[in-house]
Amino acid sequence: AQTVTQSQPEMSVQEAETVTLSCTYDTSESDYYLFWYKQPPSRQMILVIRQEAYKQQNATENRFSVNFQKAAKSFSLKISDSQLGDAAMYFCAYRSARHDDMRFGAGTRLTVKP
Amino acid sequence: DGGITQSPKYLFRKEGQNVTLSCEQNLNHDAMYWYRQDPGQGLRLIYYSQIVNDFQKGDIAEGYSVSREKKESFPLTVTSAQKNPTAFYLCASSMESGGTTGELFFGEGSRLTVL
Numbered sequence: 001a002q003t004v005t006q007s008q009p010e011m012s013v014q015e016a017e018t019v020t021l022s023c024t025y026d027t028s029e030s031d032y033y034l035f036w037y038k039q040p041p042s043r044q045m046i047l048v049i050r051q052e053a054y055k056q057q058n059a060t061e062n063r064f065s066v067n068f069q070k071a072a073k074s075f076s077l078k079i080s081d082s083q084l085g086d087a088a089m090y091f092c093a094y095r096s097a098r099h100d101d102m103r104f105g106a107g108t109r110l111t112v113k114p
Numbered sequence: 115d116g117g118i119t120q121s122p123k124y125l126f127r128k129e130g131q132n133v134t135l136s137c138e139q140n141l142n143h144d145a146m147y148w149y150r151q152d153p154g155q156g157l158r159l160i161y162y163s164q165i166v167n168d169f170q171k172g173d174i175a176e177g178y179s180v181s182r183e184k185k186e187s188f189p190l191t192v193t194s195a196q197k198n199p200t201a202f203y204l205c206a207s208s209m210e211s212g213g214t215t216g217e218l219f220f221g222e223g224s225r226l227t228v229l
Contacts, residue, residue: 047217
């Protein structure tokens with residue numbers, strides 16, 4: 001079974017600075033999707049960014065970008081110019097292209113210091 | 115507006131009682147999912163359904179049951195056999211055709227507390 005590992009239970013960053021959240025995954029498949037979801041205190045899960053495994057170019061969404069290393073099975077999230085509203089739990093997730101279930105890491109709690 | 119509606123948001127249950135959490139979506143999505151969230155453990159899959167009248171067990175299905183009689187609805191019953199049901203429950207859905215990117219859309223969750 002596929003597993004997703006987030007090795008940083010907690011991270012903190014100064015407002016306006018950059019932080020990187022780590023994620024590794026284990027799979028024998030070649031075609032899949034990777035995601036970062038944000039869960040603020042409201043507990044609503046919000047999609048931050050997605051990456052298709054067949055795409056070599058790293059995905060970018062405004063201040064959020066990923067470093068996708070397929071051979072290393074690594075998928076880190078970089079948040080630039082951190083804002084107070086970025087404070088949340090961040091979950092890395094994996095989903096096979098067969099579109100069955102989605103697997104989540106344990107999450108990283110991000111604190112943003114003013 | 116299109117979305118996923120979970121109810122109730124908060125639910126209290128006495129030990130030995132079954133409770134049902136509702137999940138309705140108007141996104142015309144094929145697949146629906148139930149996840150359980152506990153502190154420090156991320157989201158764990160309980161059940162999922164890719165089509166009406168069919169569903170599969172996830173990693174922690176014991177003590178739970180589901181039905182999928184309509185495309186829009188995927189209720190979860192937490193039975194008295196579930197030993198530790200106090201948790202936050204999230205319902206999600208996804209489109210399974212038309213070149214989608216596999217994203218799951220989530221409801222706002224239901225918090226179940228056993229007294």
